[in-house]
Amino acid sequence: MEAKKVVVVGGGIAGALIAKSLQFHADVTLIDSKEYFEITWASLRGMVEPSFAERSLIPHRSYLTNGHVVSSTAINITDTDVLTADGSVIAYDYLVIATGHADDVPQTRRERLKQYQADNEKIKRADSILIIGGGPTGVELAGEITIDYPEKNVTLVHSGSRLLEFIGPKASNKALEWLKSKRVKVKLEQTVNLDSFSEGAYVTSSGAVIKADCHFLCTGKPLGSDWLKKTVLKGSVNEFGSLKVDVNLRVEGRKNVFAIGDITDIKEIKQGYLAQQHALVAAKNLKLLITGGNESKMATYKPSGVMAIVSLGRREAVAQFPFTTLIGIAPGFIKSKDLFVGKTRRQMGLEPPSCGC
Numbered sequence: 342m343e344a345k346k347v348v349v350v351g352g353g354i355a356g357a358l359i360a361k362s363l364q365f366h367a368d369v370t371l372i373d374s375k376e377y378f379e380i381t382w383a384s385l386r387g388m389v390e391p392s393f394a395e396r397s398l399i400p401h402r403s404y405l406t407n408g409h410v411v412s413s414t415a416i417n418i419t420d421t422d423v424l425t426a427d428g429s430v431i432a433y434d435y436l437v438i439a440t441g442h443a444d445d446v447p448q449t450r451r452e453r454l455k456q457y458q459a460d461n462e463k464i465k466r467a468d469s470i471l472i473i474g475g476g477p478t479g480v481e482l483a484g485e486i487t488i489d490y491p492e493k494n495v496t497l498v499h500s501g502s503r504l505l506e507f508i509g510p511k512a513s514n515k516a517l518e519w520l521k522s523k524r525v526k527v528k529l530e531q532t533v534n535l536d537s538f539s540e541g542a543y544v545t546s547s548g549a550v551i552k553a554d555c556h557f558l559c560t561g562k563p564l565g566s567d568w569l570k571k572t573v574l575k576g577s578v579n580e581f582g583s584l585k586v587d588v589n590l591r592v593e594g595r596k597n598v599f600a601i602g603d604i605t606d607i608k609e610i611k612q613g614y615l616a617q618q619h620a621l622v623a624a625k626n627l628k629l630l631i632t633g634g635n636e637s638k639m640a641t642y643k644p645s646g647v648m649a650i651v652s653l654g655r656r657e658a659v660a661q662f663p664f665t666t667l668i669g670i671a672p673g674f675i676k677s678k679d680l681f682v683g684k685t686r687r688q689m690g691l692e693p694p695s696c697g698c
């Protein structure tokens with residue numbers, strides 16, 4: 342019997358893991374705008390230590406040894422095919438949407454490594470640095486810079502009333518105090534007009550003047566669903582740009598289309614470890630359907646409570662667990678040294694289980 346065709350769109354952790362999990366059970370094609378999978382939560386370390394990205398940028402072909410990779414952007418979906426920007430038309434029996442957040446990063450791993458090198462040069466050249474955005478990206482970048490380059494003057498401007506709004510206020514306050522203790526100037530409820538930059542100074546919405554040699558824009562990225570609004574799935578995209586899924590992670594009203602990861606409308610925080618859980622549940626369900634199993638036997642996904650760790654440099658972190666919020670080297674021990682890179686690589690079958698990194 343001919344193998345069923347499974348097409349996965351999006352090669353972040355959700356798409357990469359489901360493609361890997363299904364590659365010996367179906368004829369799998371992974372479509373990603375990039376030729377590599379990036380461990381996104383390790384990206385800020387790459388800006389202060391570019392060689393770190395050598396392990397966090399993983400060519401799709403190194404873990405997808407029995408599948409096809411199409412390095413192009415998906416632009417349309419019909420009931421039978423996915424169309425890509427490079428003109429490919431890829432037929433599917435089952436489709437998985439895992440397009441997470443839209444990010445304008447280079448298509449090749451080589452160019453992405455160069456980008457980290459350039460960011461690092463920019464940091465090294467500057468005496469003063471402005472970070473715009475106080476979500477996890479801005480806070481983690483401020484942590485990385487202030488620990489590796491303590492002599493730099495760092496200012497962080499955030500439009501909201503507290504940092505890390507995706508988790509609770511206790512974690513926000515702890516992160517704020519930690520940054521202040523490292524001499525980072527934090528300005529809340531202000532935005533920066535980038536056009537205002539002149540002679541080494543930026544002006545904020547409340548008229549404050551910030552002296553800085555350069556800036557990094559760390560504001561939230563939009564969901565990767567704009568393109569879906571012109572496809573057969575347009576009716577399943579909600580007003581926030583998320584794809585509506587049922588308890589089995591199938592796109593609402595569709596028998597053969599699944600969605601996983603940050604793109605879904607599941608009511609929980611958007612985290613990679615949850616995207617991995619989605620991938621494993623959807624893979625299980627796809628294996629069942631591919632082998633003619635009964636739909637009623639499909640696994641269900643239960644949304645998770647809030648749990649997140651935001652690293653603060655190489656040793657410390659602030660963490661929100663279900664019953665407590667912690668800051669310092671205890672949560673840092675879990676995440677901040679290796680940023681889960683060794684763990685993720687092992688999960689993708691790329692490092693032996695004995696590797697202690």
Ligand SMILES: Cc1cc2nc3c(=O)[nH]c(=O)nc-3n(C[C@H](O)[C@H](O)[C@H](O)COP(=O)(O)OP(=O)(O)OC[C@H]3O[C@@H](n4cnc5c(N)ncnc54)[C@H](O)[C@@H]3O)c2cc1C
Pocket residue numbers: 350351352353354355356372373374375381382413414415416439440441442443444477478479481565568601602603604611612613614615616650651676
């Ligand atoms: C600073 C920071 C720290 C974080 N720390 C953690 C952490 O410690 N632990 C944790 O679990 N989570 C963490 N997260 C969250 C985690 O990064 C995300 O939840 C996770 O990356 C979501 O994975 P995803 O596969 O759903 O989407 P993404 O990682 O957004 O991947 C989407 C993929 O789809 C591709 N794509 C998009 N549109 C198209 C298209 N039209 N055609 C083809 N390809 C397309 C993109 O190229 C990309 O490869 C952190 C996030 C940030 C910003």
